[in-house]
Amino acid sequence: MTSELSYSHGTSDTALLGDTIGANLDRAVAAWPDREALVDVQSGRRWTYAEFAADVDRLARALLASGVAKGDRVGIWAVNCAEWVLVQYATARIGAIMVNINPAYRTHEVEYVLKQAGISLLFASVRHKTSDYRAMVEQVSGNCPRLTRTVYIGDPSWDALIARGTPEHDAELRLRAAELSCDDPINIQYTSGTTGFPKGATLSHHNILNNGYFVGELVAYSEQDRICIPVPFYHCFGMVMGNLAATSHGACMVIPAPSFDPRATLDAVQQERCTSLYGVPTMFIAELNLPDFADHDLSTLRTGIMAGSPCPVEVMKRVVAEMHMAEVAICYGMTETSPVSLQTRMDDDLEHRTGTVGRVLPHIEVKIVDPATGVTQPRGAAGELCTRGYSVMLGYWEEPGKTAEAIDPGRWMHTGDLATMREDGYVEIVGRIKDMIIRGGENVYPREIEEFLYGHPKIRDVQVVGVPHEKYGEEVLACVIPLDAADPLTLDDLRAFCEGRLAHYKIPSRLQILESFPMTVSGKVRKVELRQTYGA
Incomplete structure (x- = not known):
């Protein structure tokens, strides 16, 4: 008798969304105009869904007035703030491709991304900690002929840009929205390669909107939820699993601080009565180890997402017991798959949440293959994890050779991760091939x-x-x-x-x-x- 193969697919009665990101936001605004959409804790600013959509459209009109065309690349090199979210949704509104730039990049790296993506308009923080973004942009801009304008967040250049858009651009905005397809590229995220320059994973509305939506479905988000997002927006964890999961369910996005701060995170959960908290295990460890951890009221939490690396058992026990996150989910993914392919479910036991990275998401396929032959392994045998479905990127930006190395002719994305699949379909990551x-x-x-x-x-x-x-x-x-x-x-x-x-x-x-x-x-x-x- 042959063993069952390490293959699984996510059957679902819930259909994929066929919307663009802008159209999906319109649905949320129509359903929940007066519910809070966004809170920037540090600045004290708040938006209802109606107010948020109005500011998104104001920025979208300004981009149109500045000549940003469908498919133009608009960079954002900034720490977490409300403006980051506005840029995300405004670029999607007009079909521009937002290029996420890691806030930790220095001149050599940012120059590469500006040139490789062909960025014409850049949004940037003015400064954060030791990073003087304005000085770095001035240093490299002469080598980036495509870059014609830089707008600094919290600076007069932001207000000047916004002032360019007027209600007269509303008709143009409606026309542009009508031209967009959910399969259009909308986002480029540079993967942090360990050798050589990073590659730009190119993602569509369909890729990231659906991934955010189904991640949210599996933790039962609704308009009642308030999601504390201390993970960076420049990464899929923040902008897809955080922002798009929220807006596709009418939930509220809560930004605790510009970059991760364990105390600011717990303060935000308490102050904003958050129901969900995100982080990688090291973030949860830092929060649990705060001297005044026990003084924070975290009783409103019920769920959250832990991803990025495996969660130690003892940490998970404390997150569930002391942070009240009984329904916390573990997610596994990669930028090239929008990002999540596997996720634990709300009723999974402790062992599944710490010993595995969950089972396949709806509408996605996964398999584990022999890295040398590509043959699907029997369950329990280690091999390379591959994934296929709506979430697989369009490709690496202007790098067809690199794309072909990662996505095979059957449209399977090869993750580079070694994994095993249990008899129940749950997957364990045993390491990187390298x-x-x-x-x-x-x-x-x-x-x-x-x-x-x-x-x-x-x-x-x-x-x-x-x-x-x-x-x-x-x-x-x-x-x-x-x-x-x-x-x-x-x-x-x-x-x-x-x-x-x-x-x-x-x-x-x-x-x-x-x-x-x-x-x-x-x-x-x-x-x-x-x-x-x-x-x-």
Whole structure:
């Protein structure tokens, strides 16, 4: 008898949305004009759906008056703020392609994106922390001939742009909306490659609107929900799973701060009576470890989304018990798939929420294949996770060769992640193909070791990487943030904890004690940097 294959598809009685983002927003405004749509906590500004749509249209008219055509690329290089959201929906209204630029980029990187995407109009923050965006734009603009205008948020240039749009442009706005297809490209997001320059994943209305909608459906969003979004808008987590999930259900978007701040996040949940909270595990860990965590009233929370990396069991237990997030979901995805392909369900048990990344979303297919042959694996066998459906990007912007490397002729997106599918269809991520450690011919999956080491009483957080070894090819390095810096564990402590419980080749042979991990802006640990820094 042959084993069932590692293939699953999301059947659903709920139809895909055929709307553009603008048309979908119009539906929300018609249904809930007086409900709150957006709250920017730091500035104290609030919008009902009717007010939000009016400001979106005001900006859309200004873009039309400035000559922005359908398909033109409009960049946004900014931290989280209300204007970011207005730009997202206004560009969608007129069929311009919004290009998200990572706020952490410096001149070399931003110049590449401005040129590669052919950005003609750029919205930017003035400054944030150590980033002087105006100075950096002035430094690179001479090398970007397509860039004709930069508008700074919170600066007179923003007001000057808005003033260009008048009610006389309403007819043009209606005509432009009528020309748009839900399959038009609407967004370019640059994936943070570990080698070479990032690639611009090009996404349509259909890609991201439906993904936001179905992520919201699986956590039962309605117009009663208020979603605290401390994750960055420049990433799919913020602008799709956050903003589009909210507006497609009439829920409220709550921006706690320009960038992640654990105290500001919990203050916003309490003040705004949020029902949902987003974050990567390291964000939840930072919130739970606040000295005054217990002083915050989080009783309004019921759900939220944790994504970006696996959630340790002990962290999930605290999120459910102490943050009241009994219906929290784990999501798995990638920018190229708009982003979510797999998600846990509200009634899943603790083991499924920490041991898996859920099961396939409605209207999407997933399979696990042998990376060498492309043949679908039997359930339980490790292989590369692939996904297909409405969510797969249109391609990498002006890079057909790179697109063909990622999306095969059958339209399957190859994720580069190693995974297994259980008999019940739930998927476990066992690592990145490139992160897998091969020690003396044995395949070692860092995720398994990390999950085990989280159980050590002296470990707050841990990342496992492979580093070069003369005899075995690679050896296992554990990078540990101790629970108490004054009482860090030793390599002997660590190895004693593992002896008899992990196979000998999985036991770390090296230990590095750290105060923090190098992170991307979206909250993922930069393992490549750990390998480079401590692999010598």
